[in-house]
Amino acid sequence: MPYVNIKITREGASTEQKAALISGITQLLVDVLGKNPATTVVVIDEVETDNWGIGGEPVSARRKRGL
Amino acid sequence: MPYVNIKITREGASTEQKAALISGITQLLVDVLGKNPATTVVVIDEVETDNWGIGGEPVSARRKRGL
Amino acid sequence: MPYVNIKITREGASTEQKAALISGITQLLVDVLGKNPATTVVVIDEVETDNWGIGGEPVSARRKRGL
Amino acid sequence: MPYVNIKITREGASTEQKAALISGITQLLVDVLGKNPATTVVVIDEVETDNWGIGGEPVSARRKRGL
Amino acid sequence: MPYVNIKITREGASTEQKAALISGITQLLVDVLGKNPATTVVVIDEVETDNWGIGGEPVSARRKRGL
């Protein structure tokens, strides 16, 4: 019954990588808390780099400087 | 003043269906809690089926198996 | 499989009122989108009035003025 | 270390405006709470006007009436 | 830089279990996506069973029936 929301920048995560996040987090909730995987929901949000800020500036600006 | 966020998979909900969710939830908050509809906000997020997991796997994988 | 998050100020919603929100929203998702109620999750967050702002001020300040 | 999520309707916010939101909110958290900007995250979600409801109807319907 | 929010019912998760969720999810994001753990944020929300609904009813009501 847990609900997990993962937010990452949209920078090319593949379908396989996203499936690995979903299975890994679901298994972690089974292992640590004994949760039922059948009703465990994981939602991944991929956010444009213009719309994600860290250190007071957008990730898109950081990427242009090679960060 | 309530804020409601609905997350569903992106599988073809129409403009009319989304309007029905918005009006239905707003009315429910009026009926149950006496909230002011003028400042009640409802935000619907439609999530790609690759990015929504249940039972440890993406919905896109389940759909391919006819689930 | 939908996930719904309702945020309201913590101002005395009863267990019965919260149960009515949960059943009402779940039924709405069945009626409008044909969703499966067994995996529909509704989470209600009750927020202190000091921590909820509208119109640029906390609800607690508005309540003191009778709003 | 704070995390801030801003949701606005998708109605043409520019890259510069979004950068101004990110820098302004990060600075506010430094000024008010002494938070470390290096680990302050700001995520902006732009939501389609069909998917944002206020007053019981979608913003897209309000815009058609000139509101 | 990822942000992860885990919502579970408040039913006695220990400090150690919550630490295990935090370390496990952070490591998963390193392993699967090569994310930097230093700026990976995980927030756990523990929700009262009256405020969590599934199958159209609160978890508190289900627990009374032994579910």
Added chain:
Amino acid sequence: MPYVNIKITREGASTEQKAALISGITQLLVDVLGKNPATTVVVIDEVETDNWGIGGEPVSARRKRGL
């Protein structure tokens, strides 16, 4: 009409500081995007340090080491 959610660790933010966050962010949305303050909602979540992770460990563990 914007909705802003701020998550910070629960470490003693005062009512005045939270009011300053609410007014500052609302004004920023007026200044940058011309938003209507009357329908701008800000919700502050204060999260226990056991429940907030960064760098793969809870903030509570970091605080014990003087970080």
